[in-house]
Amino acid sequence: MSTLREQFSADLKTAMKAGEKGKVAAIRLIQSALKDKDIEARGAGKGEISPDEILAMLQKMIKQRQESIAIYDANGRPELADGERAEVAVISAYLPQQMGEAEVKAAIEKAIAETGAAGVKDMGKVIGALRAAYAGQMDFGKVSPLVKGMLGG
Structure with missing residues:
Protein backbone atom coordinates (compact mmCIF):
# COMPACT_ATOMS: atom_id res chain seq x y z
CA MET A 1 0.00 0.00 0.00
CA ALA A 93 -11.92 8.88 3.32
CA TYR A 94 -8.27 8.77 4.46
CA LEU A 95 -9.02 7.41 7.93
CA PRO A 96 -9.23 3.68 8.64
CA GLN A 97 -12.68 2.21 9.15
CA GLN A 98 -14.05 3.37 12.50
CA MET A 99 -14.70 0.67 15.09
CA GLY A 100 -18.24 -0.13 16.16
CA GLU A 101 -19.39 0.35 19.76
CA ALA A 102 -19.03 -3.35 20.66
CA GLU A 103 -15.51 -3.43 19.19
CA VAL A 104 -14.55 -0.29 21.12
CA LYS A 105 -15.78 -1.79 24.41
CA ALA A 106 -13.88 -5.02 23.74
CA ALA A 107 -10.72 -3.01 22.95
CA ILE A 108 -11.11 -1.02 26.18
CA GLU A 109 -11.52 -4.22 28.22
CA LYS A 110 -8.42 -5.67 26.57
CA ALA A 111 -6.42 -2.48 27.25
CA ILE A 112 -7.54 -2.44 30.90
CA ALA A 113 -6.42 -6.06 31.30
CA GLU A 114 -3.08 -5.45 29.53
CA THR A 115 -2.23 -2.34 31.55
CA GLY A 116 -3.46 -3.77 34.86
CA ALA A 117 -5.54 -0.62 35.44
CA ALA A 118 -7.32 -0.73 38.77
CA GLY A 119 -9.12 2.60 38.95
CA VAL A 120 -9.72 6.00 37.40
CA LYS A 121 -6.18 7.07 38.32
CA ASP A 122 -4.93 4.56 35.71
CA MET A 123 -7.12 6.04 32.95
CA GLY A 124 -4.10 7.67 31.24
CA LYS A 125 -2.37 4.30 30.86
CA VAL A 126 -5.46 2.77 29.27
CA ILE A 127 -6.02 5.69 26.86
CA GLY A 128 -2.30 5.60 25.95
CA ALA A 129 -2.51 1.90 25.14
CA LEU A 130 -5.64 2.46 23.05
CA ARG A 131 -4.03 5.35 21.14
CA ALA A 132 -0.99 3.20 20.36
CA ALA A 133 -3.05 0.23 19.17
CA TYR A 134 -6.06 1.88 17.52
CA ALA A 135 -4.93 5.28 16.20
CA GLY A 136 -7.48 6.59 13.73
CA GLN A 137 -9.97 3.80 14.38
CA MET A 138 -11.88 5.31 17.28
CA ASP A 139 -13.01 8.74 18.48
CA PHE A 140 -11.08 9.25 21.70
CA GLY A 141 -13.46 12.02 22.76
CA LYS A 142 -16.18 9.38 23.01
CA VAL A 143 -13.83 6.68 24.33
CA SER A 144 -12.68 8.61 27.42
CA PRO A 145 -16.08 8.54 29.20
CA LEU A 146 -16.41 4.81 28.41
CA VAL A 147 -12.96 4.10 29.88
CA LYS A 148 -13.79 6.17 32.96
CA GLY A 149 -17.06 4.26 33.41
CA MET A 150 -15.37 0.88 33.02
CA LEU A 151 -12.73 1.87 35.57
CA GLY A 152 -15.45 2.74 38.06
CA GLY A 153 -15.27 6.53 37.69
Missing part, protein backbone atom coordinates in the same frame (compact mmCIF):
# COMPACT_ATOMS: atom_id res chain seq x y z
CA SER A 2 1.19 3.48 -0.74
CA THR A 3 1.76 5.90 2.08
CA LEU A 4 -0.85 8.47 2.97
CA ARG A 5 1.42 11.22 1.64
CA GLU A 6 1.56 9.52 -1.77
CA GLN A 7 -2.20 8.95 -1.63
CA PHE A 8 -2.82 12.67 -1.04
CA SER A 9 -0.72 13.62 -4.07
CA ALA A 10 -2.30 11.00 -6.34
CA ASP A 11 -5.83 11.95 -5.27
CA LEU A 12 -5.07 15.65 -5.75
CA LYS A 13 -3.94 15.01 -9.34
CA THR A 14 -7.01 12.88 -10.03
CA ALA A 15 -9.38 15.47 -8.54
CA MET A 16 -7.71 18.28 -10.51
CA LYS A 17 -8.08 16.35 -13.77
CA ALA A 18 -11.72 15.61 -12.97
CA GLY A 19 -12.40 19.27 -12.10
CA GLU A 20 -13.59 18.47 -8.56
CA LYS A 21 -12.90 21.86 -6.98
CA GLY A 22 -14.20 20.96 -3.52
CA LYS A 23 -12.08 17.84 -3.28
CA VAL A 24 -9.01 19.69 -4.60
CA ALA A 25 -9.45 22.37 -1.93
CA ALA A 26 -9.89 19.79 0.86
CA ILE A 27 -6.80 17.80 -0.17
CA ARG A 28 -4.77 21.00 -0.37
CA LEU A 29 -5.89 21.82 3.18
CA ILE A 30 -4.69 18.39 4.29
CA GLN A 31 -1.33 18.83 2.55
CA SER A 32 -0.91 22.29 4.06
CA ALA A 33 -1.61 21.00 7.57
CA LEU A 34 0.81 18.14 6.93
CA LYS A 35 3.57 20.54 5.89
CA ASP A 36 2.95 22.63 9.01
CA LYS A 37 3.26 19.52 11.19
CA ASP A 38 6.46 18.45 9.40
CA ILE A 39 7.99 21.91 9.93
CA GLU A 40 6.99 21.80 13.58
CA ALA A 41 8.56 18.32 13.94
CA ARG A 42 11.80 19.43 12.27
CA GLY A 43 11.97 22.33 14.71
CA ALA A 44 11.77 19.78 17.52
CA GLY A 45 14.65 17.80 15.98
CA LYS A 46 12.57 15.04 14.38
CA GLY A 47 12.03 14.21 10.73
CA GLU A 48 8.63 13.93 9.07
CA ILE A 49 5.67 13.07 11.25
CA SER A 50 4.71 9.40 11.51
CA PRO A 51 1.66 7.79 9.89
CA ASP A 52 -0.03 7.65 13.32
CA GLU A 53 0.54 11.37 13.76
CA ILE A 54 -0.96 11.97 10.31
CA LEU A 55 -4.07 10.03 11.36
CA ALA A 56 -4.31 12.09 14.56
CA MET A 57 -3.98 15.28 12.48
CA LEU A 58 -6.80 14.13 10.18
CA GLN A 59 -9.03 13.34 13.16
CA LYS A 60 -8.34 16.79 14.59
CA MET A 61 -9.23 18.38 11.25
CA ILE A 62 -12.53 16.49 11.20
CA LYS A 63 -13.31 17.52 14.78
CA GLN A 64 -12.66 21.19 13.93
CA ARG A 65 -15.00 20.97 10.96
CA GLN A 66 -17.71 19.27 12.99
CA GLU A 67 -17.54 22.09 15.54
CA SER A 68 -17.84 24.61 12.70
CA ILE A 69 -20.83 22.73 11.25
CA ALA A 70 -22.62 22.95 14.62
CA ILE A 71 -21.94 26.69 14.82
CA TYR A 72 -23.05 27.33 11.22
CA ASP A 73 -26.23 25.28 11.69
CA ALA A 74 -27.03 27.11 14.92
CA ASN A 75 -26.61 30.47 13.19
CA GLY A 76 -28.64 29.65 10.09
CA ARG A 77 -25.74 29.36 7.61
CA PRO A 78 -26.50 26.07 5.81
CA GLU A 79 -24.30 26.91 2.80
CA LEU A 80 -21.21 27.20 5.03
CA ALA A 81 -22.17 24.05 6.97
CA ASP A 82 -22.51 22.12 3.69
CA GLY A 83 -19.00 23.20 2.65
CA GLU A 84 -17.62 21.90 5.94
CA ARG A 85 -19.54 18.63 5.55
CA ALA A 86 -18.00 18.14 2.11
CA GLU A 87 -14.51 18.63 3.61
CA VAL A 88 -15.30 16.13 6.38
CA ALA A 89 -16.31 13.57 3.74
CA VAL A 90 -13.01 14.00 1.86
CA ILE A 91 -10.87 13.90 5.02
CA SER A 92 -12.76 10.88 6.43
Whole structure:
Protein backbone atom coordinates (compact mmCIF):
# COMPACT_ATOMS: atom_id res chain seq x y z
CA MET A 1 0.00 0.00 0.00
CA SER A 2 1.19 3.48 -0.74
CA THR A 3 1.76 5.90 2.08
CA LEU A 4 -0.85 8.47 2.97
CA ARG A 5 1.42 11.22 1.64
CA GLU A 6 1.56 9.52 -1.77
CA GLN A 7 -2.20 8.95 -1.63
CA PHE A 8 -2.82 12.67 -1.04
CA SER A 9 -0.72 13.62 -4.07
CA ALA A 10 -2.30 11.00 -6.34
CA ASP A 11 -5.83 11.95 -5.27
CA LEU A 12 -5.07 15.65 -5.75
CA LYS A 13 -3.94 15.01 -9.34
CA THR A 14 -7.01 12.88 -10.03
CA ALA A 15 -9.38 15.47 -8.54
CA MET A 16 -7.71 18.28 -10.51
CA LYS A 17 -8.08 16.35 -13.77
CA ALA A 18 -11.72 15.61 -12.97
CA GLY A 19 -12.40 19.27 -12.10
CA GLU A 20 -13.59 18.47 -8.56
CA LYS A 21 -12.90 21.86 -6.98
CA GLY A 22 -14.20 20.96 -3.52
CA LYS A 23 -12.08 17.84 -3.28
CA VAL A 24 -9.01 19.69 -4.60
CA ALA A 25 -9.45 22.37 -1.93
CA ALA A 26 -9.89 19.79 0.86
CA ILE A 27 -6.80 17.80 -0.17
CA ARG A 28 -4.77 21.00 -0.37
CA LEU A 29 -5.89 21.82 3.18
CA ILE A 30 -4.69 18.39 4.29
CA GLN A 31 -1.33 18.83 2.55
CA SER A 32 -0.91 22.29 4.06
CA ALA A 33 -1.61 21.00 7.57
CA LEU A 34 0.81 18.14 6.93
CA LYS A 35 3.57 20.54 5.89
CA ASP A 36 2.95 22.63 9.01
CA LYS A 37 3.26 19.52 11.19
CA ASP A 38 6.46 18.45 9.40
CA ILE A 39 7.99 21.91 9.93
CA GLU A 40 6.99 21.80 13.58
CA ALA A 41 8.56 18.32 13.94
CA ARG A 42 11.80 19.43 12.27
CA GLY A 43 11.97 22.33 14.71
CA ALA A 44 11.77 19.78 17.52
CA GLY A 45 14.65 17.80 15.98
CA LYS A 46 12.57 15.04 14.38
CA GLY A 47 12.03 14.21 10.73
CA GLU A 48 8.63 13.93 9.07
CA ILE A 49 5.67 13.07 11.25
CA SER A 50 4.71 9.40 11.51
CA PRO A 51 1.66 7.79 9.89
CA ASP A 52 -0.03 7.65 13.32
CA GLU A 53 0.54 11.37 13.76
CA ILE A 54 -0.96 11.97 10.31
CA LEU A 55 -4.07 10.03 11.36
CA ALA A 56 -4.31 12.09 14.56
CA MET A 57 -3.98 15.28 12.48
CA LEU A 58 -6.80 14.13 10.18
CA GLN A 59 -9.03 13.34 13.16
CA LYS A 60 -8.34 16.79 14.59
CA MET A 61 -9.23 18.38 11.25
CA ILE A 62 -12.53 16.49 11.20
CA LYS A 63 -13.31 17.52 14.78
CA GLN A 64 -12.66 21.19 13.93
CA ARG A 65 -15.00 20.97 10.96
CA GLN A 66 -17.71 19.27 12.99
CA GLU A 67 -17.54 22.09 15.54
CA SER A 68 -17.84 24.61 12.70
CA ILE A 69 -20.83 22.73 11.25
CA ALA A 70 -22.62 22.95 14.62
CA ILE A 71 -21.94 26.69 14.82
CA TYR A 72 -23.05 27.33 11.22
CA ASP A 73 -26.23 25.28 11.69
CA ALA A 74 -27.03 27.11 14.92
CA ASN A 75 -26.61 30.47 13.19
CA GLY A 76 -28.64 29.65 10.09
CA ARG A 77 -25.74 29.36 7.61
CA PRO A 78 -26.50 26.07 5.81
CA GLU A 79 -24.30 26.91 2.80
CA LEU A 80 -21.21 27.20 5.03
CA ALA A 81 -22.17 24.05 6.97
CA ASP A 82 -22.51 22.12 3.69
CA GLY A 83 -19.00 23.20 2.65
CA GLU A 84 -17.62 21.90 5.94
CA ARG A 85 -19.54 18.63 5.55
CA ALA A 86 -18.00 18.14 2.11
CA GLU A 87 -14.51 18.63 3.61
CA VAL A 88 -15.30 16.13 6.38
CA ALA A 89 -16.31 13.57 3.74
CA VAL A 90 -13.01 14.00 1.86
CA ILE A 91 -10.87 13.90 5.02
CA SER A 92 -12.76 10.88 6.43
CA ALA A 93 -11.92 8.88 3.32
CA TYR A 94 -8.27 8.77 4.46
CA LEU A 95 -9.02 7.41 7.93
CA PRO A 96 -9.23 3.68 8.64
CA GLN A 97 -12.68 2.21 9.15
CA GLN A 98 -14.05 3.37 12.50
CA MET A 99 -14.70 0.67 15.09
CA GLY A 100 -18.24 -0.13 16.16
CA GLU A 101 -19.39 0.35 19.76
CA ALA A 102 -19.03 -3.35 20.66
CA GLU A 103 -15.51 -3.43 19.19
CA VAL A 104 -14.55 -0.29 21.12
CA LYS A 105 -15.78 -1.79 24.41
CA ALA A 106 -13.88 -5.02 23.74
CA ALA A 107 -10.72 -3.01 22.95
CA ILE A 108 -11.11 -1.02 26.18
CA GLU A 109 -11.52 -4.22 28.22
CA LYS A 110 -8.42 -5.67 26.57
CA ALA A 111 -6.42 -2.48 27.25
CA ILE A 112 -7.54 -2.44 30.90
CA ALA A 113 -6.42 -6.06 31.30
CA GLU A 114 -3.08 -5.45 29.53
CA THR A 115 -2.23 -2.34 31.55
CA GLY A 116 -3.46 -3.77 34.86
CA ALA A 117 -5.54 -0.62 35.44
CA ALA A 118 -7.32 -0.73 38.77
CA GLY A 119 -9.12 2.60 38.95
CA VAL A 120 -9.72 6.00 37.40
CA LYS A 121 -6.18 7.07 38.32
CA ASP A 122 -4.93 4.56 35.71
CA MET A 123 -7.12 6.04 32.95
CA GLY A 124 -4.10 7.67 31.24
CA LYS A 125 -2.37 4.30 30.86
CA VAL A 126 -5.46 2.77 29.27
CA ILE A 127 -6.02 5.69 26.86
CA GLY A 128 -2.30 5.60 25.95
CA ALA A 129 -2.51 1.90 25.14
CA LEU A 130 -5.64 2.46 23.05
CA ARG A 131 -4.03 5.35 21.14
CA ALA A 132 -0.99 3.20 20.36
CA ALA A 133 -3.05 0.23 19.17
CA TYR A 134 -6.06 1.88 17.52
CA ALA A 135 -4.93 5.28 16.20
CA GLY A 136 -7.48 6.59 13.73
CA GLN A 137 -9.97 3.80 14.38
CA MET A 138 -11.88 5.31 17.28
CA ASP A 139 -13.01 8.74 18.48
CA PHE A 140 -11.08 9.25 21.70
CA GLY A 141 -13.46 12.02 22.76
CA LYS A 142 -16.18 9.38 23.01
CA VAL A 143 -13.83 6.68 24.33
CA SER A 144 -12.68 8.61 27.42
CA PRO A 145 -16.08 8.54 29.20
CA LEU A 146 -16.41 4.81 28.41
CA VAL A 147 -12.96 4.10 29.88
CA LYS A 148 -13.79 6.17 32.96
CA GLY A 149 -17.06 4.26 33.41
CA MET A 150 -15.37 0.88 33.02
CA LEU A 151 -12.73 1.87 35.57
CA GLY A 152 -15.45 2.74 38.06
CA GLY A 153 -15.27 6.53 37.69
